[in-house]
Amino acid sequence: xxxxxxxxxxxxxxxxTFYGKIQEDxxxxxxxxGIIQENWPAHLKKMYGFWQTILxxxxxxxxxxxxxxxxxxxxxxxxxxxxxxxNTTVDENFKGEKATEAKWRAKKMAxxxxxxxxxxxxxxxxxxI
Numbered sequence: 001x002x003x004x005x006x007x008x009x010x011x012x013x014x015x016x017t018f019y020g021k022i023q024e025d026x027x028x029x030x031x032x033x034g035i036i037q038e039n040w041p042a043h044l045k046k047m048y049g050f051w052q053t054i055l056x057x058x059x060x061x062x063x064x065x066x067x068x069x070x071x072x073x074x075x076x077x078x079x080x081x082x083x084x085x086x087n088t089t090v091d092e093n094f095k096g097e098k099a100t101e102a103k104w105r106a107k108k109m110a111x112x113x114x115x116x117x118x119x120x121x122x123x124x125x126x127x128x129i
Contacts, residue, residue: 011056015047
């Protein structure tokens, strides 16, 4: 039976599985691997804290999640793939209220990041980093 994203262990499983797919993906892998390089353990730890804060209301992450992504060379195709891999990971491994919430939050985050990145590509304004 599938479990919900209601514990640190399950969030860790989701993050590890999802980013494993990202690293192997032909579209997203080169971007993520090129930027993160050998720092995957630190990045994954940060993502555990991010999702723990979002889903479990545990203050395990602080900061602005958009800033590190502001200058990524990505477009809608990249966000669509990111969201597909995220939703597939959740659907394959989890079921329940928190799993549904995670997919909703990921969708909203992808929409917001895409909008902001496109805005900064064409604007003279620069993100505060």
